Structure formats: C-alpha cells, structure tokens
Amino acid sequence: MKARVHVMLKNGVLDPQGEAVHHALDAMGFEGVNGVRQGKVIELDLDEGTTEADVNAMCEKLLANTVIESYTVELS
Amino acid sequence: MRAAVVVFPGSNCDRDLAVAFENAGAQVEMVWHKDTELPGGIDIVGIPGGFSYGDYLRCGAIAAQSPIVKSVKAHAERGGYVMGICNGFQVLTETGLLPGALLRNAGLKYICKTVGLKVETSNSDFTIGYNAGDIINIPIAHHDGNYFADPDTIARLQGEDRVAFTYTDNPNGAQADIAGILSENRRVLGMMPHPERAADAGHGGTDGVALFRALAGVLTAA
Numbered sequence: 001m002k003a004r005v006h007v008m009l010k011n012g013v014l015d016p017q018g019e020a021v022h023h024a025l026d027a028m029g030f031e032g033v034n035g036v037r038q039g040k041v042i043e044l045d046l047d048e049g050t051t052e053a054d055v056n057a058m059c060e061k062l063l064a065n066t067v068i069e070s071y072t073v074e075l076s
Numbered sequence: 077m078r079a080a081v082v083v084f085p086g087s088n089c090d091r092d093l094a095v096a097f098e099n100a101g102a103q104v105e106m107v108w109h110k111d112t113e114l115p116g117g118i119d120i121v122g123i124p125g126g127f128s129y130g131d132y133l134r135c136g137a138i139a140a141q142s143p144i145v146k147s148v149k150a151h152a153e154r155g156g157y158v159m160g161i162c163n164g165f166q167v168l169t170e171t172g173l174l175p176g177a178l179l180r181n182a183g184l185k186y187i188c189k190t191v192g193l194k195v196e197t198s199n200s201d202f203t204i205g206y207n208a209g210d211i212i213n214i215p216i217a218h219h220d221g222n223y224f225a226d227p228d229t230i231a232r233l234q235g236e237d238r239v240a241f242t243y244t245d246n247p248n249g250a251q252a253d254i255a256g257i258l259s260e261n262r263r264v265l266g267m268m269p270h271p272e273r274a275a276d277a278g279h280g281g282t283d284g285v286a287l288f289r290a291l292a293g294v295l296t297a298a
Binding site for chain 2: 061
C-alpha cells in the first residue's frame with residue numbers, strides 16, 4: 001500500500017517561495033493568479049495493514065513540523 | 077569546563093566551535109551523531125552550524141532524531157547547558173527544546189555577512205559578559221534564519237526576558253527581529269549568528285569572545 005503525504009505551510013506563515021513564484025507568474029503575463037503557496041509531497045511505500053494513525057504519527061514526529069506546517073494523508 | 081561538540085554529517089562549524097571553547101579554557105570532546113551517550117561529566121553541549129544531513133526534509137529535522145540528540149535532550153532536561161548555533165539552533169527548535177521554527181529568509185537569498193546584534197538580556201550564563209543594550213558585531217551565514225513563532229509564544233519569550241539577541245537591522249524577516257532565544261531555565265541558547273566566528277583577532281572581530289568567557293567563568297567555578 002501507499003500513502004501520499006501533503007505538507008503545506010500553515011495559513012498565516014509567510015511563504016516567500018510561493019510569493020516569488022507568484023511574482024514570476026505575474027511577470028510572465030498570466031492573469032488572475034491571486035495567490036501561490038508551495039508545499040511538498042512525500043510518497044511512502046508501506047507494508048499492508050499500516051494504519052492511517054501510523055502515518056499520522058510519522059507526520060507528527062518527523063515529516064511535518066506542526067509549528068509551521070499542516071499535513072494531509074491519502075492512503076491508496 | 078568540559079564541553080562536547082556534536083558532529084553530524086554535514087556539520088561545518090564544529091571545529092570552529094571547539095576552538096572557541098578551548099580558547100576560553102574548556103576541555104572539548106567531539107561527539108559523533110551515531111553515539112548514543114554523551115561522555116560523562118559534560119557541562120555544556122555545543123550543536124554547531126552547517127548543513128546536517130544535507131538539510132534534507134527541513135533544516136535540522138533529521139538531526140533532531142539522531143541517536144546523540146536524544147542524549148542531548150536528556151542532558152538539557154536534567155538542567156545541563158546546551159548551545160545551538162545556526163543549524164544548531166534549527167536542530168534545537170526541531171527537538172522542541174526551544175520554541176518556534178526557522179523559516180526560509182524572507183528575501184529568499186542565502187546571507188553571509190557581519191550584522192549588528194543588540195544584547196537584549198544579560199540575565200543568562202551565556203550573556204552575563206555583556207550589558208543589556210550592548211551592540212555587538214557577529215557574522216551570520218544562513219538561508220533559513222527567519223525566526224517564526226505564534227504571537228503568544230513571541231509575547232511569552234519577550235515577557236520572560238528570554239530573547240537573548242535581536243538584529244539591529246533585520247536581515248531575514250525574523251519576527252520581532254529575534255536572532256537568539258533562551259529556554260525557560262535559561263540554560264539552552266539558540267542563535268542564528270556565529271559567535272565562534274568572531275572569537276579571534278584573525279576573524280576580523282572578537283565580539284563573540286565574551287560569550288565563551290562568561291560560560292567558562294560560570295562552568296569552571298561550578
């Protein structure tokens with residue numbers, strides 16, 4: 001089984017990389033871009049039977065820093 | 077004073093920090109990240125600057141889970157002294173020994189230059205060699221030094237006199253200009269600037285010496 005973890009900076013935490021990408025899109029002439037936030041995706045290849053709670057523990061302890069980041073987990 | 081300096085793969089200020097401790101009169105032992113125990117009788121642990129584990133995942137995140145850092149955490153929880161500089165500060169926030177986190181610099185660029193720091197408190201064994209309000213010149217060299225914490229945490233740090241140093245001209249977007257903070261018991265210091273790089277006339281500045289001398293004064297007497 002696989003899990004896909006999305007890690008994003010929390011709302012209210014300045015994302016200077018997202019801001020820079022936003023500026024670049026504006027400068028290229030793309031219109032209507034109101035905001036850009038950049039995060040990361042981590043794919044885990046897991047033993048069958050690994051639970052969502054196990055993956056959440058991995059996120060809390062290592063994959064995300066919950067002081068500044070939020071995460072979501074998709075199992076498949 | 078007996079000091080241990082932790083060496084991770086990717087540390088690059090470990091020897092500078094060891095020399096600064098030695099010049100202040102300390103006996104220094106280097107400790108490898110895979111070691112599980114600190115040597116006995118260590119007064120202070122230095123976590124040096126650099127790029128531990130290549131800054132993979134987040135700066136300091138993987139180092140914070142290394143075997144030796146569990147032992148450093150236990151040392152701090154027993155009331156031992158710990159000092160984290162630059163990547164070391166990032167490691168200390170990732171372990172939870174210090175609150176907050178270090179984000180990418182607001183200007184997105186790596187910054188390497190000497191900056192002015194204001195000593196915010198002389199009420200710690202790291203900063204008693206200065207007077208509160210002193211302006212000192214110390215180099216910074218970081219890409220992720222933008223200190224972030226929620227407003228309540230910032231207010232608590234300020235209210236408890238736990239902001240050790242602020243930038244006189246904020247280079248990285250840090251909240252409340254914070255360059256270094258202390259733990260609740262004032263024995264854990266994390267700071268982005270490098271006092272060990274301003275500790276010898278050959279460095280071009282010696283404003284960091286007072287920090288190491290003050291520590292040696294306290295920890296040798298003890």
